[in-house]
Amino acid sequence: MFTPQGPTLRELAVQALSSVEHGYDLLAPKFDRTPFRTPGPLLDEVVRVLEPLGPFRTGLDICCGTGAGAGALRRLCTERVVGVDFSAGMLAAAGDTASGGPGAPAVEWVRADARALPFAPAFDLAVSFGAFGHFLPAERPALFARAYAALRPGGLFAFPLPAPPRVGSALYWGLWGFDTAMRVRNALWRPRFVMYYRTFRLPEVSAELTRAGFTVELLPLTGLGRLPDGGPRCALVVARKV
DSSP, X not given: OOSTTSOOHHHHHHHHTSOHHHHHHHHGGGGGGSTTSOOHHHHHHHHXXXXXXXXXXXXXEETOTTSHHHHHHHHHXXXXXXXXXXXXXXXXXXXXXXXXXXXXXXXXXXXXXXXXXXXXXXXXXXXXXXXXXXXXXXXXXXXXXXXXXXXXXXXXXXXXXXXXXXXXXXXXXXXXXXXXXXHHHHHHSSSOOOOOSSSOOHHHHHHHHHXXXXXXXXXXOGGGOBXXXXXXXXXXXXXXXX
C-alpha cells in the first residue's frame, strides 16, 4: 500500500478523517494501486460460478468504485453494463478501465446512492464487491430493496462473502480492533466514516434478503481455497428475484 505509486500514510489519514464520499474522492486516483481493489482471482472465480446461471443480457455493479466488478460483468453480459457509485472521484477514475475482452458491452457510469438506486427493473444480474461494510445494519433493508427493484423477475443479485475468521485468530482480533477503533473515531469526529468489517453476517443478511423478496442460495467459491475443516474460504451469495 505504501509504495511510491500508492497513497501515502498522510493521504490515508486525511481520507480516514473525511466522510465516506469525500474520502473515496481523495483516494480515487491511487485506489487501483492499493490492496482495496477487488483482486483478479476473486473476480475470475465469481465469473466462473455465475456463468452457468446465465445467460445475462444486462448487468449492474452496485458501489462499483473504479470498475473492477464492472469488468467482470462485461465478461458475463451481452448487451449492457452499468456501474453505479456515489463517489464522483471513483467514477472519474473508472473511465474505460473495466476490461471485458473483444466484443464486450461498454460500461455506463452513473453517480447515485446505492440506497436510492434510480433504476426500473432493467437488469438480469447485479453484483457488488467489498462495499457492504460502508452501510450500517439499519441501512441494509433499503439497499436490498433497491437492488431488488432494479432487477427483472428471475434476476440475480450476487456478492462474495468470506468465511468468518476463527474466534481468537489474528484476523479475528484484527477485525475486532479495526471496528472498535472506527466506532471510537465516529463517536469523537464528524463527519463519520462508516466502515465496519464485523457487522455483515450471513444469517442476518440472508434473512434481510428474504424479507426483500429474494430467494437465497450460497455457492462455494472453491477456486479460492478451503479452510482446515474443508469448508470454502469464500462463498457467493446468490439472491434471486422471485
